[in-house]
Amino acid sequence: MTVFSIDVSDVWKSFKLPHQRQDTFKERFLHPFHHVEVEQLHALKGVSFSIEQGEFFGIIGPNGSGKSTLLKLLAGIYVPERGDMTVIGRLSPFVELGVGFNEELSARDNVRVNGALLGLTMRQIEERYDEIVAFAGLERFMDQKLKNFSSGMKVRLAYSVSIRVEFEILLLDEVLAVGDQEFQEKCFETLETIRSQGKTIVFVSHDVDAMEKQCDRVMRLYRGEIVEIGPPDEVIERYMATTHSMG
């Protein structure tokens, strides 16, 4: 019997885009019964799939196809409008170029806040702190405010935190997008270890070569719908064919 980590069944998510701005008290006070036309943007239109425990599961698709929305739903940051999702195990989410950071705080404080939010105890944070910093290679920068970090440095730090919390499922959204070659290699090394521990990895990326090499299965999204789920080489080949024929 296969053990599921994630089971998603007919999940829908849309965002409301009001045509006129009505997000002020003044507007509501002056026009309390004014009806605003709202456009629904359907980011996900009834997606269903399951991910097995220990699987390295890739998600590809053009910009705006709903990949990040799906990861945020899995992480519990958004709630589905319809449908059910079951997640078995603790999650470590890395979405939108990293875990939640406050630009005005030092990198050190950001690690503490995020470590605690991701479920570490104070003691665990202290114990793992040096490791987190060393892996990110940011020893000299930890007292600086995060706003002085380059996007590459932020991703290194965020990734380093995400993989050192307690989890069974790792969600990675474009972790490779801004890192350098050396960081990418380190990334894959750690992912290999995580995988060998039997943990589940959900991997969103535009790096099709990496996907083909690493993933057990790949899912292709297009405009909020699943096009197909299958072996990496086949799914990627057809994906490349469509993007090329379109471009």
Next chain:
Amino acid sequence: MPGTRNAASEGVDLAYIGRVLRVVSVADFKLKYADSSLGYAWSVAKPLAYFAVLYAVFGRFFRLNLGFKHYPAYLLIGIVLWTFFLDTTNLGLWSFVGNSSLLKKLAFPRIVLPMAASMTTLLTFAVNLIVLAILIAIDGLRPALSWLFVPLLLLELYVFTLAISVILATLHARMRDIGQVWELAGQLLFYATPIIYPVGFLPRWAQYIAFANPFVQVLQDIRAVIVPQREAMTVAVVYGSEAARAVPLATLTIMLMIAWWIFKRDEPYLAELT
């Protein structure tokens, strides 16, 4: 959360919430005062500066201090409590919108954000209470057994302040000008509330309304306990019945219910709204 089941996050983990509250409060404190130790000194000194000015104007110039012996203590209690209420709600108002980067990237019990915001002002409040205690001692007031009610009254004030903070923070996610609205409301409330003047200055009907506000009830109860007066104006005295104590408590309950309802309604969407 509707539609999402996560075996690992079922039930409320109080130790987790406590840790998150701690790190987020420390972070908030640093954000507010990191670059200026003077900033913190000012937040502590601010009520005292107000006190000095208001005492000079109202106590001396308008001779409010002739009416009662312990006007300084009476006034300072009002200012310290008001400063706590206003500072906490003003900071709390930003607790979702100002932390949108956390809301958009991590799932955690959202309620810790307004709670953490209150910790910073709670610390300042504690320091101010010490200053208040010193002034009260200098003023020649001696502790009595009835002072034991004060912590309970402060707890009531804290709960009320937190309820208002949660309502404001949640509204702020939907209406970005709520800060301006609250700033104006705060100024009006300051003058409508018997902080610098005695309750007796208000017309009868206004006293009834004022005492529906838990802030006024707490303020007057604390004053009644600490500052001996000929006739302390508490909610029971003003309404002429002990049963009237239920009036501000009813307001408090309603505010808590509104806070809970509005927060529960919008909690799942805070990541999208901020």
